[in-house]
Amino acid sequence: MEMAGAFKFSRIPEIHFGTGSSEKAVSLAVRFGERMLLVTGKSSFSNSKRGKRLLYDLDAAGIKYDIISVSGEPVTTFIDKSASVFREQPPDVIVAAGGGSVVDAGKALSAIIPVPGKTSDYLEGNPVRTAHPGTRLPFIALPTTAGTGSEVTKNAVLSAPGAPAHKSSLRHDNFAPDIAVVDPVLAAGCPxxxxxxxxxxxxxxxxxxxxxxxxxxxxxxxxxxxxxxxxxxxxxxxxxxxxxxxxxxxxxxxxxxxxxxxxxxxxxxxxxxxxxxxxxxxxxxxxxxxxxxxxxxxxxxxxxxxxxxxxxxxxxxxxxxxxxxxxxxxxxxxxxxxxxxxxxxxxxxxxxxxxxxxxxxxxxxxxxxxxxxxxxxxxxxxxxxxxxxxxxx
Ligand SMILES: [Fe+2]
CATH class of the missing domain: 1.20.1090.10 (Dehydroquinate synthase-like - alpha domain)
Incomplete structure (x- = not known):
């Protein structure tokens, strides 16, 4: 057997995996403060039993929250517009509950709200790219589909507007979420x-x-x-x-x-x-x-x-x-x-x-x-x- 080779392994989120783990989401979020930005899909999560339970728990815990809903794959201009609303008074924590696109949107917002400029300034593939300093807001990911693994990765895949749309990543070692709550029950309704x-x-x-x-x-x-x-x-x-x-x-x-x-x-x-x-x-x-x-x-x-x-x-x-x-x-x-x-x-x-x-x-x-x-x-x-x-x- 050959000797173990050299490698670099990036930081991964604190992981809460298993059936029912999403019930802990609110108690995990309050670690970061009492103002939350909840990022969800168009309607499926907030109308689901688990989604309603999450909103109920937020109210019960006295957490103030705003909701942003994402439809389709996130576009850089959508991230810019949403981020501009929260730049003056950033939330204490961003929680994204949804499929890969929703988690990527939440991840991008956590990275873009604290920095000046536009999302596209920091995107890979931009020839005059500004290096992102890696500062971001606390971020929790709750995936509702089993696919991209975005809940543990350090990049968000975004589309730039226009035809053909061009997909690029916003990437930094610091962008992996703080916490990934992976509850298989959340995918039970996935077609x-x-x-x-x-x-x-x-x-x-x-x-x-x-x-x-x-x-x-x-x-x-x-x-x-x-x-x-x-x-x-x-x-x-x-x-x-x-x-x-x-x-x-x-x-x-x-x-x-x-x-x-x-x-x-x-x-x-x-x-x-x-x-x-x-x-x-x-x-x-x-x-x-x-x-x-x-x-x-x-x-x-x-x-x-x-x-x-x-x-x-x-x-x-x-x-x-x-x-x-x-x-x-x-x-x-x-x-x-x-x-x-x-x-x-x-x-x-x-x-x-x-x-x-x-x-x-x-x-x-x-x-x-x-x-x-x-x-x-x-x-x-x-x-x-x-x-x-x-x-x-
Ligand atoms: Fe993939």
Whole structure:
């Protein structure tokens, strides 16, 4: 066995995980003060039983709160407008209860309210970017979907207005929330298509972090544990939303995917997602889900044909063994099982192909030209990237 390699691991939030943990949200928030900004989705959370309970607990605790509701993926101008309302008198704490977009909006507000200027000044990809000082308001995340893992990451994905929309991250080591309250019950009402897409986002993040060129022993352990739970429970969570054991496994997988990606990076599937997500209105989880099988197959076939690939192929084999649940088979068997099982899963979960969103063969060529492969375990050239897109039209 090789010696443990060097790595850097960023700070993660205090985590309260488990069924019923959201009941502690108000008592956790009062640690920071008595003025709260609550960020939610359009209506689902504040109308849900748990949401109403949270509002009741806030009133009972004498907490003054404002509510901002976010619809769709957050746009920088929305963050600017919302932040300007609170600059004079910032809240003591921001609590975001919702899906990945809501948590990202809350995270962005916690970072933008205390600093001058516009959100876009601090965004990655801005050639004249101002370095963010890292100061932010206290922030608590309560995810209601199991997918992005944003409750534990240090970046918020935002869209800049305009067409094509351009997605960029607001990122700083300090931006990870202070507290993540991960209550699987909050996802119980999440519909099957969103459960499937966000679950596949989590699985993609886990597999990409696991096989990333910048993975460490520590991120491997977390990613593997998440894959074990996620592969085992994604079908059950989609088939029966009320299955709390499956919901817990998916919430766990998603949370670990966030920690793993923040510290190990991602691969070509997410490279595609940042480009496609800008041009087309396709949910992030659908892009990941629809491309995961094809990218994994392309990575494996390229790794098999090149040298020095054994560690990564071993990882794909370990993941294949988890997903096929068979013992005493060869690495090759497990590696091919991984590809087959992922493709089967994506079909069974009814993840749409890219053609459904109007993407054509010509578009595939242009999109491939713009795609970067992040920390993918092997290089994929533009022709190979185009072939992956074409195979999923
Ligand atoms: Fe993702």
């Amino acid at each position: 099957p298509d969103i459960t499937a897409a966000s679950g596949l986002d989590a699985l993609t993040q886990l597999l990409e972090a696991f096989t990333s060129t910048t993975a460490s022993g520590m991120t491997d352990a977390l990613a593997f544990s998440g894959l074990e739970r996620g592969f085992g429970s994604i079908r059950k969570a989609v088939e029966d939303g009320g299955d709390l054991s499956a919901r817990s496994d998916m919430a766990y997988a998603a949370m670990l995917s966030g920690i793993a990606l923040a510290n190990a990076g991602l691969g070509a599937v997410h490279g595609f997602a940042s480009v496609l997500g800008g041009y087309y209105k396709i949910p992030h989880g659908v892009i990941c889900g629809t491309l995961l099988g094809a990218v994994t197959r392309a990575n494996i076939s390229k790794l098999k044909g090149s040298d020095g690939s054994s560690i990564c192929l071993k990882k794909y084999s370990a993941a294949g063994r988890l997903i096929c649940k068979k013992e005493n088979k060869s690495d090759d068997y497990y590696i091919m099982s991984l590809c087959d099982e992922l493709e089967k899963l994506i079909m069974e979960l009814d993840i749409p192909r890219l053609g459904r969103y109007g993407i054509t063969r010509d578009d595939a060529g242009k999109l491939a030209m713009e795609t970067g492969i992040k920390n993918n375990p092997v290089n994929l050239d533009k022709d190979e990237l185009k072939a992956i897109l074409v195979s999923r039209l």
